[in-house]
Amino acid sequence: MKTKQYLALLATVLAPALAAANPRVLPFTYTTDTLPEGGVEIEQYADLQPLRATEPDDPTKRISYLGSAFQTEIEIGLLPRLELGLYFTIAPDPGAGYANKAEFPGVGTGLKQRLRYIFADLGEWPVDVGLYTEITESTSEIELECKLLLQRRFGRARVAANLSAEYEFTLENTRAVVLNPSLGVTYEVTPGFSLGVDSWLRHDGADDATGFNAKTQVYVGPAVMASFGKLWWAVGAYARATDFSHTLEPGESYGKVYVRSMIGYNL
Numbered sequence: 001m002k003t004k005q006y007l008a009l010l011a012t013v014l015a016p017a018l019a020a021a022n023p024r025v026l027p028f029t030y031t032t033d034t035l036p037e038g039g040v041e042i043e044q045y046a047d048l049q050p051l052r053a054t055e056p057d058d059p060t061k062r063i064s065y066l067g068s069a070f071q072t073e074i075e076i077g078l079l080p081r082l083e084l085g086l087y088f089t090i091a092p093d094p095g096a097g098y099a100n101k102a103e104f105p106g107v108g109t110g111l112k113q114r115l116r117y118i119f120a121d122l123g124e125w126p127v128d129v130g131l132y133t134e135i136t137e138s139t140s141e142i143e144l145e146c147k148l149l150l151q152r153r154f155g156r157a158r159v160a161a162n163l164s165a166e167y168e169f170t171l172e173n174t175r176a177v178v179l180n181p182s183l184g185v186t187y188e189v190t191p192g193f194s195l196g197v198d199s200w201l202r203h204d205g206a207d208d209a210t211g212f213n214a215k216t217q218v219y220v221g222p223a224v225m226a227s228f229g230k231l232w233w234a235v236g237a238y239a240r241a242t243d244f245s246h247t248l249e250p251g252e253s254y255g256k257v258y259v260r261s262m263i264g265y266n267l
Contacts, residue, residue: 022075023232025225027260028200029184031160032118032128032151035077043264045071047107049255052248053098062250065094069107081121081130087112089138100250105202105217106180110138116149127152132162141170143178156188168206176206179216184223192227198236202254212252218242219258230266235259 022035024043035041051067054060069091076084088111091104114134122128130149136142147164166178179201186196199220204213221238238258248255 022266023225023227023264024234024262025186025188025194026160026182026184026196026198026223027234027236027262028198028238029160029182030116030130030132030147030149030162031158032122032130032149034081034083034116034118034130035075037077037080039075039077040267041075041264042267043071043073043075043262045069045073046261047071047104047258048261049258050248051102051255052250052252053094053102054100054250056097056099059099063098065098067094067102067104067255068092069104071107071112073112081118083116085112085114085116085134087114089136102251102253105204105253108136108138108140110136112136114145118149122151123153132164141168143168158186160184160186170206174207176204176209178205179203186223186225194225196223196225197221198223198238199241200238212243212246212249212254216242217254221258232264233262234264235261 022033022041025031047069049067051065053063053065055063069089071087071089074086078084089107090109091107094101112134114132116130116132118128118130128151132147132149134145136145143166145164145166147162149162151158151160162182164180164182166180168176168178182200184196184198186194188194197220199218201216201218203216218241219238220241221236223234223236225232225234240254240256244256
């Protein structure tokens with residue numbers, strides 16, 4: 001069998017499997033792709049960043065540790081261009097051996113439910129437009145989030161932007177508005193492999209956000225996605241672009257680097 005014939009046969013075999021999945025080419029920025037009606041996918045997120053605390057018996061002694069947060073999501077295609085997401089999230093406590101611990105930004109322990117709707121078939125409008133709404137019930141607060149999803153394709157490349165904000169109700173009866181937009185560019189090297197640059201911003205308007213945690217933070221970094229039929233993996237490694245030279249103190253939530261890894265499997 002000639003090489004061209006082999007590649008054509010391989011593409012024919014892999015195309016249905018690749019189309020069945022809905023991989024996240026950018027770990028933070030949502031695109032306007034949704035699962036087909038009746039489709040189901042499971043995704044596992046892992047977020048990691050270096051943080052600092054102090055020893056319980058000696059507040060002058062700094063301790064560095066790897067902060068983490070995990071999310072498990074079940075995505076369900078309800079209708080054409082309408083998708084439901086159900087999440088279980090956990091941000092583990094690093095333990096009693098750490099004092100003045102930082103709160104992991106944006107992810108707590110609890111549940112999430114969200115809907116993503118795209119207003120027209122992809123490519124029908126000059127810019128694809130969608131709406132993402134989410135409610136979160138965590139151990140410390142309730143969050144209402146809304147994102148406007150925008151995407152424009154340029155051949156194999158595409159630019160995606162999320163205009164996003166949250167309104168939070170805490171158990172201490174405080175209110176907060178959090179801004180968390182994102183922007184990414186990705187290029188499809190092959191149908192199963194993409195390279196890109198992803199970025200996100202977070203401004204925490206909570207009443208108890210002070211000092212470094214109250215400042216607007218921006219992260220930027222490369223993103224890679226590889227698809228293996230129904231299974232896919234995406235990872236982004238981000239550097240803090242704001243105050244990169246700042247030395248993180250105990251209780252501050254934004255480390256110099258932030259990594260998000262995602263694995264998805266289409267059922």
